[in-house]
Amino acid sequence: MSRSSNNRKQPLDYGTAAAIRDLCVHQAWHAVNLASGVPSDARCDAEAMNESIERLEHLSTRAIEHAKELASSCAWHAALQRMEEGYLGSGRVPAASPFSSSDAAAEAIEPLKVVHRTLAPSNGDLYELASGAAWYAANERSGLEDESAASLVSMCRAFERLYRLQRRPWRGVNLGGWLLLERGPSAPFYEANGIVGDDGEWDATEALSRDGGSGAVTALAYHRQRHFREGDLAEIARRGFNSVRLPFGYWIVTGPTHGDPYVGPSIELIDAAVEWAARHGLQVLLDLHGNPGGETEEKVCGRAKPDWSWEDWRRDEALEVIALLADRYKEYDHVTGLQVCNEPSRSCPPSELLAHYIEAVATVREAGMPPERVSVVCPCYFLEEDRRDFLKEWREACAAGELDGAVLDMHPYFFTPWSNEVTRGLVSDQAREEAESWDLLPACVVGEFSAAFHTYQGEPCCDRSAEGRQLLNDFLRVQQDAYSQHATHGHFYWTWSDGAVGCGRAPVLRVALGASLEVLYGLLSSRDRRAEWIGRVGVGPGAVERWIGGSQSPASDPALLRPPPRRESDAWQGPAVEALPWG
Structure with a gap:
């Protein structure tokens, strides 16, 4: 199976992608510092921009100019708009600005969205990177924390798409x-x-x-x-x-x-x-x-x-x-x-x-x-x-x-009193809300989750009846859907086998977790x-x-002492798992 799909070009090498990212970030802060009246910081940003451009010398002149123009247009669009809204500076356009207004900068961006073929695997990625960097700096300086976080997430995810080999979460x-x-x-x-x-x-x-x-x-x-x-x-x-x-x-x-x-x-x-x-x-x-x-x-x-x-x-x-x-x-x-x-x-x-x-x-x-x-x-x-x-x-x-x-x-575990439904609401809603909060993270994975939870009565769900098992099944499906949507890199169930007998967590794990595995994995x-x-x-x-x-x-078993095979394979792609693994 090919490592590229959906007509997407091969990713950039990491060094090139990182140089473009750094160019966009330094250009963004350069514009923000000029708009904010901090020229000394802007000079440092300009030096860092030049260093980033030097790391792109292996690209064609046309490709480099395209990257510079897109970074500049996006940076000034965000900085000037926040300035016009009263968040930055005195409200006067800096003399060093190549644009007279945020509208003029926005107009310049449009033809640059179609990127040079050597710059990005797809047209949208480079623009999202430059725009995310620009709005991250402008919002951060403006004190708009949620907007700043959202812009940074957009930048980081676009950056990763530029260089990362494609694989399923x-x-x-x-x-x-x-x-x-x-x-x-x-x-x-x-x-x-x-x-x-x-x-x-x-x-x-x-x-x-x-x-x-x-x-x-x-x-x-x-x-x-x-x-x-x-x-x-x-x-x-x-x-x-x-x-x-x-x-x-x-x-x-x-x-x-x-x-x-x-x-x-x-x-x-x-x-x-x-x-x-x-x-x-x-x-x-x-x-x-x-x-x-x-x-x-x-x-x-x-x-x-x-x-x-x-x-x-x-x-x-x-x-x-x-x-x-x-x-x-x-x-x-x-x-x-x-x-x-x-x-x-x-x-x-x-x-x-x-x-x-x-x-x-x-x-x-x-x-x-x-x-x-x-x-x-x-x-x-x-x-x-x-x-x-x-x-x-x-x-x-x-x-x-x-x-x-x-x-x-x-x-995201929900099997202890801190997440009981009496004070926190339905456990499925808790799982959805937790997953939605990850939209402000650049990248995340659910390393562990389970079917165990506390009921509305504040007790562990230990019902072995068909109704109880259906509750576990439904809760697990809600989590799988929410984590698939909001965890960028996927999720892992805890754990493949569990047999808690005679220990403190047995009421939760033996019944809630164990039963769910019997129901859902068979x-x-x-x-x-x-x-x-x-x-x-x-x-x-x-x-x-x-x-x-x-x-x-x-340890003397020769089958276990033999080192793993050093070979290229498509194992990293894995089987198709668009449907729920449990049917």
């Missing part, structure tokens, strides 16, 4: 509970090994390693070898999904550091998942779900640590893990995303978290994963004022070219894992030896 599922334990999706492991509590892989590993035994190594090796297999990915593809999100802890990549009790490395299992995905036409989003030191006080990063602080997160080490991953998988065209962390603590300073994300994006690019193909996924987990502040700074960094190819990760998984575990697993080496035929380590 992710429509996938998570492979949760495999390479980072969580009690719900990893329930068979917890039950078979008699582990009580729900505090993450750290505590589970310590519980199995007491008295200096090797129980953790043995049990985790078996779990990792068996929890997901190639048949699962084959089934995922067969049911119409085009991608998987693969969560794992840093210790899977490098082994544990700083005395952490985790068991690893097991990177050959990531290799195996990448190979399986290639065989079945699935894209892969690699998800560094558990960072060195943890990115949160919550167990989802591998350890529940109530006294966790921002300084505990070993961010420099995390960047090293990210660099290793990017370098290892940079040649696989179906690995289309790398997520730098998962649900970072809301106590993180927003500005410092953004700085880490900017470093992570640069790390991925320097390691060889290009923005044309690979999205760098960065979670936004803040609420209210911190969320507003973070998103404002995120948009500014996007305009500055520091986050090219970066995507915000959203997790199965919880491709086999009955609970029966397999309870019947065959023990913490002693004997059970593992019988399974692998006497070998001391499941």
Whole structure:
């Protein structure tokens, strides 16, 4: 299948697209600063414009002039209109303006909308980029925050269309509970090994390693070898999904550091998942779900640590893990995303978290994963004022070219009292409203969502009747429609299999999530894992030896040690998924 469609030309190379974007942004601020009476800043903008033009010297003179004229006309149209409305300057047209009014600038734009063939894959993209940049600067200086955000979104999305290889948005599922334990999706492991509590892989590993035994190594090796297999990915593809999100802890990549009790490395299992995905036409989003030191006080990063602080997160080490991953998988065209962390603590300073994300994006690019193909996924987990502040700074960094190819990760969950229908209204309406708010984000993906929710009575939806299952089905369809419309890069269901039994979240996950999977996917998984575990697993080496035929380590399985294929493929496109995957 071709990488271009709908009569769309091949995209520009990223460097050319970035130079055009920077030209438009600097031209926009040049016009705004002149209209606002700030000539010193305008001079700096003019110097930056010239540097951007120098980066376009490989284009023809005609193409460069076209880009310059379009950027200038759009910039002056926005600046002069805001000036005429009383938002900017004294109301007098600056002497340096090539136009006498905003109407004159608008008139000059019209013939420039048909772009030179070397400048853009389609006529509208370059105009939307230049216009978005112009109105972003004019609205930002005018103090019109919502209008500024909307203009920046238009600019960023047009910019991405200029250079990004065309692929369908992710429509996938998570492979949760495999390479980072969580009690719900990893329930068979917890039950078979008699582990009580729900505090993450750290505590589970310590519980199995007491008295200096090797129980953790043995049990985790078996779990990792068996929890997901190639048949699962084959089934995922067969049911119409085009991608998987693969969560794992840093210790899977490098082994544990700083005395952490985790068991690893097991990177050959990531290799195996990448190979399986290639065989079945699935894209892969690699998800560094558990960072060195943890990115949160919550167990989802591998350890529940109530006294966790921002300084505990070993961010420099995390960047090293990210660099290793990017370098290892940079040649696989179906690995289309790398997520730098998962649900970072809301106590993180927003500005410092953004700085880490900017470093992570640069790390991925320097390691060889290009923005044309690979999205760098960065979670936004803040609420209210911190969320507003973070998103404002995120948009500014996007305009500055520091986050090219970066995507915000959203997790719209509705299974806890904060989203109950008594105080928040119908849960389906909540999901729609949340999704609509993403229209002011340059790019986003729903990394996790589920069918679990609280009813109007404020209780988890645990109705096993036909009516109850229909409620779950309807809620999931509402989410899928809303997220497909408003999440630019798609969505992933949490998770492909879940069996929360005997833990705190069981009322929600076992019934609401589990039942929805039975209804909508037709199965919880491709086999009955609970029966397999309870019947065959023990913490002693004997059970593992019988399974692998006497070998001391499941990692010795040659099929898993074989590296993924380094080949070109159309796997990144995935199967057609315009219809709901569940029928």
